[in-house]
Amino acid sequence: MQAWVVRGDGEPAAVLAREAVAEPDPDRLAGLKLDLAGWVTDPALLGNDDPEEAALFATRTAAVAARPPYEDWVLLRVDVAALALPDVTMARGTYPVRVARPYITGQEAVGEVIDAPPAKAHLVGRRVVAVTMQPWGSLAPVCVGVGPVFEVPDGMTAADAAGLVIPAHTGYHAAVRRGGVAAGERVVVLGAAGGLGSAMVQIAAARGAEVIAVVGDDAKAAHVTALGARHAVVHGGGDVAAAVRAQLGVAPVDVVLDPVQGDMGPSARWLLAPDGRWVVCGHAGGLRPIDPHFYMQNHTIVGATLGGYTRDVMRAMEHEAQDTVVAWWREGRFRPVTTEVVSFDAVPEACTAIAERRTRGRVVVEVTPGAAGQA
Numbered sequence: 001m002q003a004w005v006v007r008g009d010g011e012p013a014a015v016l017a018r019e020a021v022a023e024p025d026p027d028r029l030a031g032l033k034l035d036l037a038g039w040v041t042d043p044a045l046l047g048n049d050d051p052e053e054a055a056l057f058a059t060r061t062a063a064v065a066a067r068p069p070y071e072d073w074v075l076l077r078v079d080v081a082a083l084a085l086p087d088v089t090m091a092r093g094t095y096p097v098r099v100a101r102p103y104i105t106g107q108e109a110v111g112e113v114i115d116a117p118p119a120k121a122h123l124v125g126r127r128v129v130a131v132t133m134q135p136w137g138s139l140a141p142v143c144v145g146v147g148p149v150f151e152v153p154d155g156m157t158a159a160d161a162a163g164l165v166i167p168a169h170t171g172y173h174a175a176v177r178r179g180g181v182a183a184g185e186r187v188v189v190l191g192a193a194g195g196l197g198s199a200m201v202q203i204a205a206a207r208g209a210e211v212i213a214v215v216g217d218d219a220k221a222a223h224v225t226a227l228g229a230r231h232a233v234v235h236g237g238g239d240v241a242a243a244v245r246a247q248l249g250v251a252p253v254d255v256v257l258d259p260v261q262g263d264m265g266p267s268a269r270w271l272l273a274p275d276g277r278w279v280v281c282g283h284a285g286g287l288r289p290i291d292p293h294f295y296m297q298n299h300t301i302v303g304a305t306l307g308g309y310t311r312d313v314m315r316a317m318e319h320e321a322q323d324t325v326v327a328w329w330r331e332g333r334f335r336p337v338t339t340e341v342v343s344f345d346a347v348p349e350a351c352t353a354i355a356e357r358r359t360r361g362r363v364v365v366e367v368t369p370g371a372a373g374q375a
């Protein structure tokens, strides 16, 4: 099959190559384990005999030794796949965990289940949305879905469903479960027009919070206002706290939802009231050490990532997020964050647009021509 493969480190346009690769093989998946960087696979079996990759494999193998093999996978014939900032940061080598080379890029897909282990056999022949992990990412005709795997909600297009799960589930985890956003609270969302940010704006608003969305330009301000943000603040590339105060005054906020970090996250923390929560759920602006004096302000720093829990806990969390967000979607209180559909050929340019902050919400890729509009 032809897939978008990364072998080196660099900007997506330089390192993404459309290559003929073998389809993922269900026999190869038996007994394999997952960590936050994907399937723990021997790089030699993927044709990479670099000693650094072998050392990475040994480290990862030791770290997952106590875990059971991952048995919640499905093999998918891909209709539509989503792109996101991790497609850029994994390629650059700046993702928080090192992703073994070579790998197929892409973290989310909609498609038909063509094979599954017994626990998921009831899904064979069904159209599902699934998360995908490297090396068998979603930018390929066939990929491996891992939890969450859900049937596409009735009436939702494949293009919308392909951009649903990661933003909505991560947003729910960050804002609701970890951040505890409650009705009446004032909540700042950084990177608010991005994929994850667009979901968090809506989730915080659905919880009854007053949302202050921080974005880079006026078009993104219009985007977040349409999603339910009470206020949109254009940061102008400078001090986020100063930009918010200049527009809205000095009243403190209860929560900062932060998928950006870099200079923005630490700046936005100064907007928090005592007992305020800084929920760190991404690193679009880069990872930074955290000021050890943070305790002097009685702030809580909260980490939020979808991973690291046992499979049973993850399953329960996945169902809670999916049921809640799909119910909000049916009530018109949440809309999927897909804004653009591009062709399979356009993957490198689309990744460059994400890297250059020119996109809003999610960009999805029609892997099977004509599939994006199917509901």
Ligand SMILES: NC(=O)c1ccc[n+]([C@@H]2O[C@H](COP(=O)([O-])OP(=O)(O)OC[C@H]3O[C@@H](n4cnc5c(N)ncnc54)[C@H](OP(=O)(O)O)[C@@H]3O)[C@@H](O)[C@H]2O)c1
Pocket (backbone or CB within 6 Å): 084, 085, 086, 166, 167, 170, 190, 191, 192, 193, 194, 195, 196, 197, 214, 215, 216, 217, 220, 259, 260, 262, 281, 282, 283, 284, 285, 286, 304, 305, 306, 307, 354, 355, 357, 359, 361
């Ligand atoms: N914790 C988890 O489980 C989880 C799950 C999904 C994603 N994430 C992480 O969340 C972050 C956002 O992902 P995403 O897919 O939503 O990204 P995205 O769609 O590209 O949005 C990121 C937003 O961050 C802002 N930003 C500020 N500084 C930036 C910089 N230096 N480079 C790029 N963007 C910058 C941009 O907004 P302006 O241009 O408007 O400032 C952009 O709209 C990533 O770090 C991703 O890895 C984490």
